[in-house]
Amino acid sequence: MSFATPLGLIALVGIPAVVALHLFRRRFEQRRVGGLFLFAPDQLRATAGRKRTRLLRSASLLCEVAAALLLALWLGGLAFGVSSRAVHVVLVLDDSVSMSAVDEGRSVADRVRDEIGALIDDLPSDAFATVILTGARPEILVGPRELASTVPGAIADWRPWRAGHDPGSALDLGVELAGSSGQMWFFSDRVQDAVVPAAYEVRALGVPGDNAAILAARRHRTKEGEQLFADLSAFGVGAITTSLSVHAVGDAEVKTLATREITLADGKPQHVAIDLPKTTAPISVQLGDDALAVDNEFLLFPQPERPVAVAVTLGERAKAALELSRVLRALPNVYEVEDAEAAHLVIGDDSTGSRHELRIDATAEESDTWLGPYLIERRDPLCDGLTLDGVVWSSGRREMRGFPVVLAGEQPLVTRDGQAERLRLELNLDPLRSNFATSPDWPILLTNVCDHVRSVLPGAVEPNVLVGGLLRWRNERGTDRSDLQLVDPFGHERPGRGLDLVTWRARYPGEHRLVLDGKEHARFSVNFADAHESDLRDAETRGREAEIVDRPERIAERVDTGRNEGRLLGLLLLVVVALDWFVLRRAGGRP
Amino acid sequence: MRTECARAAAAYAFALPRTPFSGGLGGERLGSGVGSSLEFMDFRDYLPGDDLRHVDWRTFARTDQMKVRLYREEVAPILDVVVDTSRSMAVTELKEQAARDLCGALDEWVRVAAGVRGARYWTCAGGALEVDALAFEDADGELAPRVPLRPRSLRLVLSDFLFAADPAPALRRLASGSSHLYVVQLLDPWELDPSQEGPRTLIDAETGERLEIVLDAAAIEGYRERLGRLRAGVERAVRSLGGTFASVIAGEPAEMFRGDLLRQGVIEPR
Numbered sequence: 001m002s003f004a005t006p007l008g009l010i011a012l013v014g015i016p017a018v019v020a021l022h023l024f025r026r027r028f029e030q031r032r033v034g035g036l037f038l039f040a041p042d043q044l045r046a047t048a049g050r051k052r053t054r055l056l057r058s059a060s061l062l063c064e065v066a067a068a069l070l071l072a073l074w075l076g077g078l079a080f081g082v083s084s085r086a087v088h089v090v091l092v093l094d095d096s097v098s099m100s101a102v103d104e105g106r107s108v109a110d111r112v113r114d115e116i117g118a119l120i121d122d123l124p125s126d127a128f129a130t131v132i133l134t135g136a137r138p139e140i141l142v143g144p145r146e147l148a149s150t151v152p153g154a155i156a157d158w159r160p161w162r163a164g165h166d167p168g169s170a171l172d173l174g175v176e177l178a179g180s181s182g183q184m185w186f187f188s189d190r191v192q193d194a195v196v197p198a199a200y201e202v203r204a205l206g207v208p209g210d211n212a213a214i215l216a217a218r219r220h221r222t223k224e225g226e227q228l229f230a231d232l233s234a235f236g237v238g239a240i241t242t243s244l245s246v247h248a249v250g251d252a253e254v255k256t257l258a259t260r261e262i263t264l265a266d267g268k269p270q271h272v273a274i275d276l277p278k279t280t281a282p283i284s285v286q287l288g289d290d291a292l293a294v295d296n297e298f299l300l301f302p303q304p305e306r307p308v309a310v311a312v313t314l315g316e317r318a319k320a321a322l323e324l325s326r327v328l329r330a331l332p333n334v335y336e337v338e339d340a341e342a343a344h345l346v347i348g349d350d351s352t353g354s355r356h357e358l359r360i361d362a363t364a365e366e367s368d369t370w371l372g373p374y375l376i377e378r379r380d381p382l383c384d385g386l387t388l389d390g391v392v393w394s395s396g397r398r399e400m401r402g403f404p405v406v407l408a409g410e411q412p413l414v415t416r417d418g419q420a421e422r423l424r425l426e427l428n429l430d431p432l433r434s435n436f437a438t439s440p441d442w443p444i445l446l447t448n449v450c451d452h453v454r455s456v457l458p459g460a461v462e463p464n465v466l467v468g469g470l471l472r473w474r475n476e477r478g479t480d481r482s483d484l485q486l487v488d489p490f491g492h493e494r495p496g497r498g499l500d501l502v503t504w505r506a507r508y509p510g511e512h513r514l515v516l517d518g519k520e521h522a523r524f525s526v527n528f529a530d531a532h533e534s535d536l537r538d539a540e541t542r543g544r545e546a547e548i549v550d551r552p553e554r555i556a557e558r559v560d561t562g563r564n565e566g567r568l569l570g571l572l573l574l575v576v577v578a579l580d581w582f583v584l585r586r587a588g589g590r591p
Numbered sequence: 592m593r594t595e596c597a598r599a600a601a602a603y604a605f606a607l608p609r610t611p612f613s614g615g616l617g618g619e620r621l622g623s624g625v626g627s628s629l630e631f632m633d634f635r636d637y638l639p640g641d642d643l644r645h646v647d648w649r650t651f652a653r654t655d656q657m658k659v660r661l662y663r664e665e666v667a668p669i670l671d672v673v674v675d676t677s678r679s680m681a682v683t684e685l686k687e688q689a690a691r692d693l694c695g696a697l698d699e700w701v702r703v704a705a706g707v708r709g710a711r712y713w714t715c716a717g718g719a720l721e722v723d724a725l726a727f728e729d730a731d732g733e734l735a736p737r738v739p740l741r742p743r744s745l746r747l748v749l750s751d752f753l754f755a756a757d758p759a760p761a762l763r764r765l766a767s768g769s770s771h772l773y774v775v776q777l778l779d780p781w782e783l784d785p786s787q788e789g790p791r792t793l794i795d796a797e798t799g800e801r802l803e804i805v806l807d808a809a810a811i812e813g814y815r816e817r818l819g820r821l822r823a824g825v826e827r828a829v830r831s832l833g834g835t836f837a838s839v840i841a842g843e844p845a846e847m848f849r850g851d852l853l854r855q856g857v858i859e860p861r
Binding site for chain 1: 679680682683686751753754755779782788789790791792793794795796797798800802803804810813814817818821
C-alpha cells in the first residue's frame with residue numbers, strides 16, 4: 001500500500017474536510033427552551049455567521065472520519081503481508097513503424113492497446129506501471145511508476161513512427177525500472193528471438209503479410225522538366241503487382257502526372273525512372289494499398305535553389321590561372337558578384353573579414369613544390385571527393401593558421417579555420433606555378449566549399465527528410481526565431497532546438513509546416529523508408545514467457561490478494577456509510 | 592376550557608386569604624377597614640358628622656364622653672390576574688395547554704368563590720386579556736403590567752419566571768397596593784428535569800438566541816442548580832411580601848390542581 005498514489009492522497013484530504021465540516025457546519029437537533037440563560041450562561045454569545053465551535057465526538061463524526069480513512073486505504077491499495085508490495089509492471093512497446101501494419105482494419109498498435117487494457121484491468125487498483133517506447137533513445141511514455149490506470153489513456157494516441165532499431169536499450173531500461181519485484185512485457189509484432197533476450201516476456205501481435213514499399217525517391221531537374229527516381233521493393237511470398245502513380249499536389253488540385261502497373265520481384269529492389277513535366281508543386285509518389293500504408297507514399301518538395309554569391313578579389317593573373325570565372329559558371333546555383341560585401345563567399349589572397357573566405361596565397365620567402373603523396377583529411381566534408389592525383393602543388397614555406405586538411409609531408413597545404421557559421425579555408429597554393437587548377441580536384445573543392453556555404457544560408461536546409469531524420473531551419477544571423485513552431489500532420493505544434501540552426505526530429509511521416517506567429521515560413525516532407533520495417537513476412541502473433549522473472553501466476557496471486565483486501569475495505573466502507581446514514585436519519589439530518 | 596379541565600376544576604374554589612383584607616366594593620367578606628357590618632371593631636371619639644346612631648350612649652352616660660362605635664366593613668374582593676404571555680410560556684404544547692387550563696380554571700374558581708366580584712386579566716404588556724383568546728407571543732420578559740392595577744385588589748401572577756432579571760422588584764411592584772399577592776410559577780416537566788440528550792442547539796423561545804451544548808450530566812447538573820436558585824429566589828421574594836407562592840408542573844389538570852396550588856392555599860376544595 002502506498003499513499004503516494006494521488007487518489008489515496010486525495011481521499012486522505014477527506015479526513016480534515018470532515019472535521020472542518022463538523023467544526024464549521026455542525027447542525028444539532030434544535031430545542032426551544034424558555035430559560036436559555038440557565039444553560040451554561042458563560043457560553044452565550046451571538047451566533048450569526050459560521051464560526052468554529054468545539055469539536056464534538058459525535059457518532060456521525062466518527063463514522064465519516066472512518067469512511068474517509070477507509071476510502072483512502074482502499075484507493076491507496078491496502079494489502080497485508082507479503083502482498084503489501086504494490087505491483088509494478090513495465091510495458092515496453094515496440095515503436096517501429098511496422099506496428100502500424102493493418103490487418104482486417106486493425107493495426108498491431110490497436111491490438112497492443114487492447115491487450116494492455118485487459119492487462120491493466122486485471123491489476124489491483126494500486127498497481128503501478130511504466131511504459132517505455134523503444135528507439136535508439138528509449139522514451140518513457142508513462143512513469144516511471146505511474147498508476148496503472150493512467151496507462152490506457154496515455155497510449156490512446158500512441159503512433160509507432162520509428163525506423164528499424166534495436167529495442168535492447170529500451171529493454172535494459174525496463175529491467176532497471178522493474179527492479180526485482182516488477183514484471184516486464186515487451187509488445188511487438190514479432191518475437192525476435194535473436195534480438196530480444198530470453199529473460200524478457202514478449203507478446204507479439206503482428207500478422208504476416210505481403211507488402212510493397214518505396215525505399216527511396218528523389219526529384220531531379222532536367223533542362224526539359226524533371227525526372228523522378230524511385231527505388232521500390234516487394235516483400236511477399238512471390239512477386240507483387242501493384243500500381244505506381246505520381247501526382248503533382250497543388251494547393252487547389254491534385255494532378256496525376258504518371259500511372260503505371262508494376263510488378264516487383266520478391267526482395268529485389270527495382271529502380272524506376274519517370275520523366276515528368278516541369279513543376280514547382282510537391283510531387284507525391286504512391287503505390288497501391290497494402291498492409292503497411294506508411295511506406296506506400298513519398299511526398300517530395302522541390303529542392304530550393306539557394307544560390308551562392310561568390311566574389312573574387314584575387315589578382316587578374318591568379319584568377320586567370322585558376323579559371324575561376326569558367327569554373328563558377330559551371331557550378332549549379334553559383335554566380336559571381338563584384339561586390340564582396342554582397343557575396344556569401346569571397347575568394348582572395350588576403351583576409352577580407354567576410355563571413356566565408358577562401359584564401360589562396362603562397363607568399364613566403366621560400367617555396368616548395370610537391371608531387372605527392374598528399375595526406376587528405378577524409379572526415380572533413382570539404383575534402384569529399386578530393387584525390388589530388390597528378391597534382392603538382394607549389395606552396396610557400398610558412399606557418400598556416402587553422403586545422404590542416406591537406407598536407408604534403410609536414411607542410412600544411414590546406415587548412416580550415418572557424419566553425420560552420422564562419423568558414424575560413426586557406427590554400428597555400430601558388431596558382432601560377434601549380435597545375436591544381438587544371439585538375440578535377442579544383443572544381444570539386446570549390447563545389448564542396450559552395451555546398452558548405454549554401455548549407456548555412458538562411459531558410460530550410462533540406463525540405464525532404466526521412467522519418468527519424470532532422471528537419472533543419474537556419475535563421476538569419478542576429479534574428480531571434482525562438483518562437484518557430486513545427487506543425488506535424490496531426491496539427492501538434494512543437495518548438496525546435498537551437499538558435500542559428502533550429503532542428504526538429506522528424507517523428508511522423510507526412511507534410512510538416514514551419515510557422516511563426518501564425519505565418520508559414522517553410523514546408524517539409526517527412527517520408528518513411530526502411531526495408532526492414534516494410535518486411536512483414538516474419539510478423540507473428542505469439543507469446544513468449546520470460547525465463548527468469550516472476551511468473552504471471554505470482555502477479556495473479558498478488559492481484560487476488562489485493563482484491564480480497566479491496567473487497568474487505570469496500571464492505572467496511574459501505575457499513576460505515578450505512579451506519580452514518582442511520583445515525584443522521586435518527587438525528588433528523590443533524591450530527 | 593377543556594372538558595377534562597372543567598371537570599377537574601369543579602372540585603375546587605379560589606381560596607381567599609384567611610386574614611381580613613381591604614379593598615373591594617361592598618360585599619359579603621369582612622374587610623380590614625371600617626364599614627357598616629354588624630361586627631364591632633373599635634371605639635373612637637365622636638366627630639361632627641358621624642352617624643348619631645353609632646354613638647355609644649352608654650359610654651356617654653358613664654363618662655360624659657361621646658364615643659362612636661366602629662364596625663368592620665364588608666367587602667367583595669376584586670382580583671387582578673397577570674398572565675405572563677411571553678413565548679416561553681408556550682415553549683412546549685404541554686406547557687401552553689397547562690397555562691390555558693390554569694387561566695380557565697381560575698376563571699371558574701373565582702366565579703364560584705364566595706364574595707369575589709370577578710377577575711380582570713392582564714398581560715405583562717399591560718393589555719386586557721381574554722381568557723378564551725390567550726396568545727403567548729410576547730418577547731418582553733417584564734413581569735409587572737404597565738397599566739396601574741386596581742387598588743387593594745387581590746393579585747395573582749402566573750408566570751414561569753424564566754427570565755434573567757431579578758424578579759423581586761417586579762413582584763414588589765405587583766404587591767404594592769394589593770390586598771394579597773398570589774404567585775404561581777408554571778414549569779414544563781422538561782424544564783424542571785431535562786434529560787441527557789447529547790448535543791443540541793438550544794434556542795431561546797423569546798430572544799431567539801442560540802446555544803450549542805451537549806446536554807450531558809454535567810450540563811444538566813449546572814442547569815438544575817441555577818433553576819433551583821431561581822425558584823428559591825422567587826419564593827423568597829413572594830414570602831417576604833406576605834404573598835402565596837405555588838409551583839405548578841405542567842400536566843394533566845387534575846394533577847396540577849391537587850399539587851402545590853392546593854397545598855399552598857391558592858385553591859381550596861369546594
